[in-house]
Every structure is written in structure tokens, then in C-alpha cells.
Amino acid sequence: MTFTIDCRDKPTRAINQELRGAIDTGQRDIHVQQPDGRHNLGVALLQPVRVVFDGSVGYYCAGMMDGAHVEVHGSAGWGTAESMLNGTVVIDGNAGSGAAASIRGGTVVVRGDAAARAGVSMKGGTLLIGGSCGYMAGFMMQKGRIVVCGDAGEALADSMYEGAVFVGGKVDSLGNDSVYVDLTAEDHASLKELLGTYRVPAPKAFRKIVSGRKLWNFDRKELETWKAAL
Amino acid sequence: MCGIVGFLDKRGGLHQPIGRTMLAMLQALSCRGPDSAGLAVYGPPHSCWIVRAALPTDFLLATSARQSLERISGHGHVRRHEFDGAYVRFEINETLPTPADVERWVSEKLPQVEIVSLGHQLDIIKQVGSPEQLEASYCISQSTGTHGIGHTRLSTESRVDLSHSQPFWAHGMPDLATVHNGHITNYHKLRRRYEQKGHRFYTENDSEVIGVYLRDRLTAGLSFEVALRSSLDDFDGSFSYLAATADRLAYVKDRYGFKPLMVAETDDFVAIATEEIALRRSLGRDFMAREPAPGTLGVWATSLSKAVAEWPRN
Numbered sequence: 001m002t003f004t005i006d007c008r009d010k011p012t013r014a015i016n017q018e019l020r021g022a023i024d025t026g027q028r029d030i031h032v033q034q035p036d037g038r039h040n041l042g043v044a045l046l047q048p049v050r051v052v053f054d055g056s057v058g059y060y061c062a063g064m065m066d067g068a069h070v071e072v073h074g075s076a077g078w079g080t081a082e083s084m085l086n087g088t089v090v091i092d093g094n095a096g097s098g099a100a101a102s103i104r105g106g107t108v109v110v111r112g113d114a115a116a117r118a119g120v121s122m123k124g125g126t127l128l129i130g131g132s133c134g135y136m137a138g139f140m141m142q143k144g145r146i147v148v149c150g151d152a153g154e155a156l157a158d159s160m161y162e163g164a165v166f167v168g169g170k171v172d173s174l175g176n177d178s179v180y181v182d183l184t185a186e187d188h189a190s191l192k193e194l195l196g197t198y199r200v201p202a203p204k205a206f207r208k209i210v211s212g213r214k215l216w217n218f219d220r221k222e223l224e225t226w227k228a229a230l
Numbered sequence: 231m232c233g234i235v236g237f238l239d240k241r242g243g244l245h246q247p248i249g250r251t252m253l254a255m256l257q258a259l260s261c262r263g264p265d266s267a268g269l270a271v272y273g274p275p276h277s278c279w280i281v282r283a284a285l286p287t288d289f290l291l292a293t294s295a296r297q298s299l300e301r302i303s304g305h306g307h308v309r310r311h312e313f314d315g316a317y318v319r320f321e322i323n324e325t326l327p328t329p330a331d332v333e334r335w336v337s338e339k340l341p342q343v344e345i346v347s348l349g350h351q352l353d354i355i356k357q358v359g360s361p362e363q364l365e366a367s368y369c370i371s372q373s374t375g376t377h378g379i380g381h382t383r384l385s386t387e388s389r390v391d392l393s394h395s396q397p398f399w400a401h402g403m404p405d406l407a408t409v410h411n412g413h414i415t416n417y418h419k420l421r422r423r424y425e426q427k428g429h430r431f432y433t434e435n436d437s438e439v440i441g442v443y444l445r446d447r448l449t450a451g452l453s454f455e456v457a458l459r460s461s462l463d464d465f466d467g468s469f470s471y472l473a474a475t476a477d478r479l480a481y482v483k484d485r486y487g488f489k490p491l492m493v494a495e496t497d498d499f500v501a502i503a504t505e506e507i508a509l510r511r512s513l514g515r516d517f518m519a520r521e522p523a524p525g526t527l528g529v530w531a532t533s534l535s536k537a538v539a540e541w542p543r544n
Contacts, residue, residue, distance in 0.1 A: 036511060036515070037505060037506035037507035037508075037510045037511075038507060039505075039507075055510070056506050056510065056519065058506060058507055075506065075518070075520075077490070077505070077506060078490065093518065094521065096490065097487060097490075097521075115487065115521050115523070116486075116487045116524055134487065135487075135524065
């Protein structure tokens with residue numbers, strides 16, 4: 001059974017309290033209507049519930065959550081799903097800067113474009129972007145994967161430690177110490193599964209970017225590399 | 231912080247109810263800028279200069295300014311005048327041919343007042359406080375016109391008063407106004423350079439330099455679009471700013487995308503705001519909004535741009 005929350009004429013705190021109250025009373029499928037770009041909606045959801053935002057949301061939607069399934073039938077502002085532990089966030093429109101920053105697990109899907117600094121400092125999980133992304137996506141990522149079906153902006157995957165970035169379109173430029181490698185058979189299979197699961201159209205081919213690992217250890221001989229990275 | 235908004239009605243007509251829309255946008259962004267609120271509206275073109283000037287806050291100075299105005303109004307250069315809250319709004323004949331002539335004349339006759347806007351269409355109203363208070367003082371929701379820009383201010387470095395509030399009119403350039411969210415970090419350098427070239431600064435607010443810069447570039451013969459583009463190279467720091475002229479509305483966003491900005495365009499309107507919440511609250515849900523890429527700008531012309539471009543006729 002679906003539980004409905006109408007955001008009209010309510011402050012954000014009241015909406016989030018209503019959301020928590022509904023979850024506490026056992027509601028597992030909650031529709032939030034007329035979010036109209038409000039910030040901080042659905043932050044820290046810790047139960048396996050489905051929450052659907054019936055319109056665009058503002059900043060930090062579904063941040064710091066663990067295990068919920070969140071859908072946004074519109075666009076999302078900055079810092080969507082930031083620091084998420086687990087769960088899924090699916091945004092039908094575009095996402096603002098810093099989407100899926102610092103997530104540790106789970107999956108974030110942006111069907112449209114993601115702005116700058118998507119997936120920075122990821123420590124696990126998956127960020128899937130159906131369109132293109134802005135500059136410095138995957139900056140200092142430590143684990144997990146970013147999949148961009150369209151184009152990627154400048155300084156892609158700058159100073160990444162670990163993890164992988166896959167891009168279907170053109171890359172404006174790679175960041176410091178990130179390199180192209182060939183896709184493995186497992187990569188092809190897992191990408192196919194991921195795109196199939198979320199019904200995101202696949203590009204003709206993907207290129208894979210990983211850490212060149214030159215910045216892992218300090219080497220006096222490579223002082224120039226370090227200077228450029230810092 | 232700070233909130234900026236812009237709106238342009240594409241349906242044509244000189245009396246679109248843009249004040250109502252822009253008030254709703256400003257209200258949605260009032261938490262981003264509780265210090266002051268302001269609105270610049272472009273109404274139908276006048277055949278004379280329309281000037282809005284702030285009266286002095288000092289009672290005795292204000293009284294003497296009022297007396298001077300009563301004396302000079304209705305003949306000579308001043309066609310007529312009206313008092314409006316903290317302002318006096320007057321119409322000045324084009325017997326004073328340039329904005330510089332108008333400013334010089336006003337500073338001679340009424341040294342107590344501070345010109346806030348000047349042009350054939352532009353009218354800027356701003357004050358310390360919230361958008362609600364601005365509405366209570368000046369009924370800005372009743373304003374009509376073709377397009378406009380607005381601002382809610384969170385002061386960081388300069389003082390909180392009417393002079394330092396936005397929008398800013400770019401002194402010397404009729405109908406050119408700007409609103410800014412961010413911080414121009416090479417402000418002092420630019421200000422020194424422009425002061426050496428003879429430009430005067432009226433406030434300590436770094437945002438004022440945007441109008442001075444654009445005026446300088448336009449005077450040097452650059453088109454509006456090229457002047458905006460060159461500002462991406464010449465300003466340091468964080469900025470999303472809007473600039474408007476008699477027939478144009480534009481946004482410019484810094485290369486790093488430090489400051490948010492959302493744009494929505496339909497067949498009927500172009501709406502720009504710091505946050506999407508301002509677009510949804512004022513215009514509903516039947517359109518997509520997008521966040522422009524860092525280092526980009528957008529310029530829209532009013533449907534009357536051809537006619538307006540010929541104004542004033544020589």
C-alpha cells in the first residue's frame with residue numbers, strides 16, 4: 001500500500017518528520033508529492049523502504065542513507081546521495097554537482113546529465129550516468145565504479161587511488177595519474193547487467209580508466225609528477 | 231550565499247506581470263540572503279530619463295532634498311517627480327543628453343540624494359530586509375514589464391545598507407543592471423585599475439565592479455555578449471551573475487561552477503534562479519530546469535528587442 005506525503009505549505013523539517021513517522025509505523029512505499037526543489041529531503045533513511053519523490057528535489061537528497069530505494073521523478077540538486085552506505089537512488093532527470101560524493105556502497109543512477117565533481121572520493125558502490133558528466137568526476141575515488149554513457153568533462157578521475165571509471169563518449173581530458181586500460185570479460189558482463197537492470201541505453205563501446213598508481217608512493221625522481229598533482 | 235533571480239517574458243507585451251513572479255522567486259530564496267532584497271524591472275520605454283534616487287536617511291538632509299526637488303521640478307530639466315518611500319523617482323528631459331550629464335546635474339542640484347537607477351526602462355527598488363518587507367514597502371508584485379533581475383543578500387564583507395544592496399545599476403550606462411552571487415577575488419586590483427581610468431565606485435561591495443567592468447567593455451565597443459564572455463577571463467573567484475539591459479537578460483557562471491544556478495526556458499519565458507526551488511514556487515512544475523555548465527553564459531533578447539534597440543532614437 002502506498003503512503004502519500006504532500007509537501008505543499010510544509011517546511012522541510014515537517015516533511016522529514018512525517019516521512020520518519022510513516023516509516024516507524026510500518027509504511028514501506030512512500031510517495032512524496034510536490035517536493036518543488038526543497039533541500040535535505042529523505043536524508044538518513046535507514047530502513048529498506050521505497051521513497052518516490054514526485055518532482056525535482058534540492059540539495060543532499062537521500063544523503064547518509066543505508067538500504068532504502070529512492071526514486072526522483074525530476075532532477076536533483078547538489079550532493080545527491082552523499083555519503084550513502086547502501087541502497088539505490090534513481091534520478092530521472094539531471095543531477096547537480098557532487099552527485100554520489102563519498103558513497104561507500106549502493107547504486108546511484110542519473111538518467112540525465114551530472115554536473116561537476118560527480119562521484120568524488122567514492123569509497124565503494126556504483127554511480128551510473130546515462131548522459132554526460134562535468135569536470136573532475138571521480139576525483140580521489142578509492143573504490144567502486146563510475147559509468148558514464150555520454151561524455152566526461154576535464155580532469156576525469158584525477159588522483160584516483162582505486163576503482164574504475166567507464167566512459168562511453170568522449171573524454172575532455174584525464175586527470176593526474178589516471179590511465180586507459182582494456183576492459184576485461186567481467187567488465188563487459190557487469191556493465192551489461194548494470195545497464196540492463198536500470199534500463200539505461202548502452203553506448204557503442206566503453207573505455208576504462210583506472211589509477212596509474214604513480215602517486216601511490218613518493219619517489220624523489222618523480223618530483224615533477226607530484227608537483228603537478230598537488 | 232545570496233540568491234539571484236532573473237525572468238524574461240517571451241510572449242511579448244510591455245506590461246507582463248513579472249513583479250508577481252519575481253517576488254515569489256525572491257521569497258523562495260530569502261533564506262539565502264536575509265540582509266537585503268532588491269528588484270530591477272524593465273518597464274515600457276519612456277521618452278525621457280527615469281531616475282530613481284535614494285533620499286538621505288538623515289531627517290534634516292532629507293527635508294532639504296525634498297524642498298530642493300519641489301523647487302526645481304515641473305520646469306527646466308525635471309518633467310515631474312514623485313516620492314516613493316525612501317526614494318524619489320523623477321523624469322528628466324533629454325535636454326540632458328547623457329547619463330553622465332544627468333548625474334552631474336543631479337549631484338549639483340541635489341547633492342543629498344544617491345542615484346540608484348537611471349535609464350529609459352530600468353527601475354531598481356531595494357532595501358534592507360526580506361522580500362516580504364520589500365513588498366510591504368513598495369508593492370513590487372504590482373510591477374509590470376518585459377524582464378527583470380532580483381537579489382537577496384547575505385553580506386560577507388561590506389556593510390548592510392541600501393547603497394550596498396543589489397541589483398546595482400552600472401553608473402553611466404543607461405538601463406544596465408547586475409546581480410551577483412559569489413565573490414570577485416580580484417576586486418581590489420580591478421577597482422584600482424578602473425579608478426585610475428577615472429571610473430568612480432559608489433560602494434565597498436565587490437559586486438559593484440561587475441557593472442563597472444561591463445560598462446567599460448561596452449564603451450570600448452564590445453558587444454554585450456562579447457563583454458560577458460571576456461568577464462570569464464577577467465574575473466577571479468566565484469560568481470554566478472546576471473546582467474540585464476533594455477532588451478537583454480544574461481547569466482554568466484564561473485569556470486569552476488562554485489556557485490549554483492538553474493535555468494528554465496519554455497515557449498513563454500526564461501527563468502533563472504540560484505536554486506530550483508525558486509523556479510518551482512513561482513512557475514509550477516510543467517517545465518525542466520537545468521544547471522548550466524561551469525564557464526558558460528546565456529543571453530536572451532526580449533521580443534521587443536528590435537524596437538528597443540533603436541531607442542533612444544537619434
